[in-house]
Amino acid sequence: MMRLLAGGAAVLLLATLAACGSARRGEPLVGPMPMAEPRLANGQIAFMANCHQCHPKGEAGLGPAINNKPLPGFLMKLQVREGFGAMPAFSPAEISESELDDIVVYLQALRHGG
Amino acid sequence: MRGFGVLSCAALALLLCGCYGVLPSQGGGQTDFRQPRLVRPADVAVPAGYRVEAVAAGLTYPTSVAFDEAGRAHVAEAGYSYGEDWTTPRLLRVEPDGRLTPIAAGGRNGPWTGVAFHRGAFYVAEGGELEGGRILRILPGGGMQPIVEGLPSRGDHHTNGPAIGPDGWLYFGQGTATNSGIVGRDNADMGWLERFPDVSDTPCRDVTLTGANFTLADPIGGRDTVTTGAFLPFGIPATPGQVVRGRVPCSGAVMRMRPEGGRPELVAWGFRNPFGLAFAPDGRLYVTDNSYDERGSRPVFGTGDLLWAVTPGAWHGWPDYHGQDPLDQRRFAPVGGPVPPRLLAQPPDLPPRPAALFGVHASANGLDFSRNTAFGHVGEAFVAEFGDMAAQTGKLLAPVGFKVVRVDPATGVIEDFAVNRGAENGPASLVGGGGLERPIAVRFDPAGTALYIVDFGVMTMGPHGPEPRPGTGVLWRILRAGASP
Numbered sequence: 346m347m348r349l350l351a352g353g354a355a356v357l358l359l360a361t362l363a364a365c366g367s368a369r370r371g372e373p374l375v376g377p378m379p380m381a382e383p384r385l386a387n388g389q390i391a392f393m394a395n396c397h398q399c400h401p402k403g404e405a406g407l408g409p410a411i412n413n414k415p416l417p418g419f420l421m422k423l424q425v426r427e428g429f430g431a432m433p434a435f436s437p438a439e440i441s442e443s444e445l446d447d448i449v450v451y452l453q454a455l456r457h458g459g
Numbered sequence: 460m461r462g463f464g465v466l467s468c469a470a471l472a473l474l475l476c477g478c479y480g481v482l483p484s485q486g487g488g489q490t491d492f493r494q495p496r497l498v499r500p501a502d503v504a505v506p507a508g509y510r511v512e513a514v515a516a517g518l519t520y521p522t523s524v525a526f527d528e529a530g531r532a533h534v535a536e537a538g539y540s541y542g543e544d545w546t547t548p549r550l551l552r553v554e555p556d557g558r559l560t561p562i563a564a565g566g567r568n569g570p571w572t573g574v575a576f577h578r579g580a581f582y583v584a585e586g587g588e589l590e591g592g593r594i595l596r597i598l599p600g601g602g603m604q605p606i607v608e609g610l611p612s613r614g615d616h617h618t619n620g621p622a623i624g625p626d627g628w629l630y631f632g633q634g635t636a637t638n639s640g641i642v643g644r645d646n647a648d649m650g651w652l653e654r655f656p657d658v659s660d661t662p663c664r665d666v667t668l669t670g671a672n673f674t675l676a677d678p679i680g681g682r683d684t685v686t687t688g689a690f691l692p693f694g695i696p697a698t699p700g701q702v703v704r705g706r707v708p709c710s711g712a713v714m715r716m717r718p719e720g721g722r723p724e725l726v727a728w729g730f731r732n733p734f735g736l737a738f739a740p741d742g743r744l745y746v747t748d749n750s751y752d753e754r755g756s757r758p759v760f761g762t763g764d765l766l767w768a769v770t771p772g773a774w775h776g777w778p779d780y781h782g783q784d785p786l787d788q789r790r791f792a793p794v795g796g797p798v799p800p801r802l803l804a805q806p807p808d809l810p811p812r813p814a815a816l817f818g819v820h821a822s823a824n825g826l827d828f829s830r831n832t833a834f835g836h837v838g839e840a841f842v843a844e845f846g847d848m849a850a851q852t853g854k855l856l857a858p859v860g861f862k863v864v865r866v867d868p869a870t871g872v873i874e875d876f877a878v879n880r881g882a883e884n885g886p887a888s889l890v891g892g893g894g895l896e897r898p899i900a901v902r903f904d905p906a907g908t909a910l911y912i913v914d915f916g917v918m919t920m921g922p923h924g925p926e927p928r929p930g931t932g933v934l935w936r937i938l939r940a941g942a943s944p
Contacts, residue, residue, distance in 0.1 A: 371875030373504035398763030401818035405857030433790035
């Protein structure tokens with residue numbers, strides 16, 4: 346029974362890690378991200394001011410990697426507004442609704458850029 | 460199966476956010492290392508159109524590079540590393556074939572944290588861990604004299620810079636003695652508290668204290684407990700409303716003086732460790748400022764290093780703010796720990812808004828601005844990220860730093876410029892290969908067509924703190940792919 350549980354946990358972990366993939370998105374590795382879309386550029390600026398410290402370019406650091414996790418946009422916004430664990434909550438006074446929307450656009454672009 | 464993996468990946472994301480407190484630290488120095496260091500430029504990734512070369516190797520704790528009037532590179536070796544390793548501080552000329560020619564050597568007062576060249580002489584920031592900080596003038600023949608000494612450098616952070624301004628003045632940084640204003644156990648761990656039990660931070664202007672005090676078991680003197688207040692020596696408590704007089708030179712400041720000598724003047728204060736100083740093409744002074752660690756009597760969580768466009772005369776927030784955010788908020792409390800209380804009864808100013816925020820514990824250090832369209836990114840700051848010192852400075856889920864980044868000071872956008880190849884970020888000693896270890900400084904050559912990177916070398920983080928490795932420093936160079944050096 347224990348072997349079955351351990352094997353199941355290992356399969357779960359491997360499937361999880363395979364689905365997550367590398368979080369690295371820097372220009373030297375994947376090339377520049379096209380920034381023609383204003384929401385992308387705005388989202389990048391808002392991300393740098395509020396999120397980059399703990400999630401450098403969406404990679405892990407103080408916080409976990411977030412640009413290789415398929416979280417839907419509404420869940421990302423919920424986590425930003427509510428916080429979770431060591432992550433603080435960010436009020437609309439700190440990150441406006443439109444900035445938050447643009448951050449989600451930026452994060453989704455980062456995820457697909459890997 | 461793929462859908463299952465995707466769902467579990469999403470679940471993992473949420474789980475990790477909630478489990479920071481129980482996950483182990485995985486910083487970039489938390490690894491083993493065996494000599495020799497492999498040096499292989501192909502293992503360093505740079506954007507398309509650029510290439511990387513190794514110029515010199517075998518350096519011991521190099522911290523800075525400057526060019527003389529003939530365009531020859533000169534490297535400063537620190538003569539001291541965290542981990543309390545003292546070697547000889549040196550200024551070395553780098554010959555075209557990579558050989559190193561000693562120009563000058565210092566005594567036991569490192570680290571030499573930076574070098575600049577101006578009108579026929581080198582100017583070195585002598586960090587001053589044992590004898591106090593100095594700025595040294597070194598002539599190409601090796602003659603050396605201090606132009607200022609006795610700077611408050613006997614603590615955690617040192618005299619840094621220098622940089623020559625467009626006004627011809629010499630600007631330098633002075634780091635603080637403590638992490639966040641309170642002398643404590645972490646300073647005993649750094650090594651200096653037992654040497655200098657009377658050292659504390661010196662404010663640049665008069666400050667009025669809240670009277671917040673911190674009590675701990677005595678790590679050095681054999682007393683049961685010791686209570687210490689802000690800007691006061693170990694074991695001296697503060698009282699509410701107590702005024703600590705400011706004076707210059709002071710801790711956590713950018714100062715300037717004439718290169719010929721004279722008294723330093725205050726430019727701005729309220730920094731923590733203004734390590735890198737550089738003037739942008741528009742003449743404005745920028746500094747990189749290493750932010751709070753999660754250590755000591757008043758640990759602070761989650762503050763990224765800062766890039767400041769220095770506001771002359773202004774207080775930039777230390778020890779009570781991070782950027783424009785006061786520290787007495789839950790978000791800056793260590794997980795399961797107390798909110799950092801205010802130390803100053805009134806903030807001297809509302810701090811300016813920083814130009815950019817780096818990753819927490821990235822250790823953003825030496826910087827320089829691109830000035831030549833032949834290289835590209837004119838007006839952007841290139842910054843060396845020395846990399847984290849987890850877990851001593853705080854826990855991380857993954858390595859931060861160990862790269863060179865470029866920063867648009869107008870928007871705060873930070874982009875990687877030179878990183879090690881591989882699925883994970885980190886120094887070569889962790890991720891494998893022969894790429895970067897700990898970039899500590901960058902400087903463009905006089906033509907502005909080559910970016911030199913000073914790589915401090917291997918420094919792992921062991922159970923007792925930093926473990927620096929002499930002889931593992933490298934001088935790299937990045938050029939456009941078709942350019943000749």
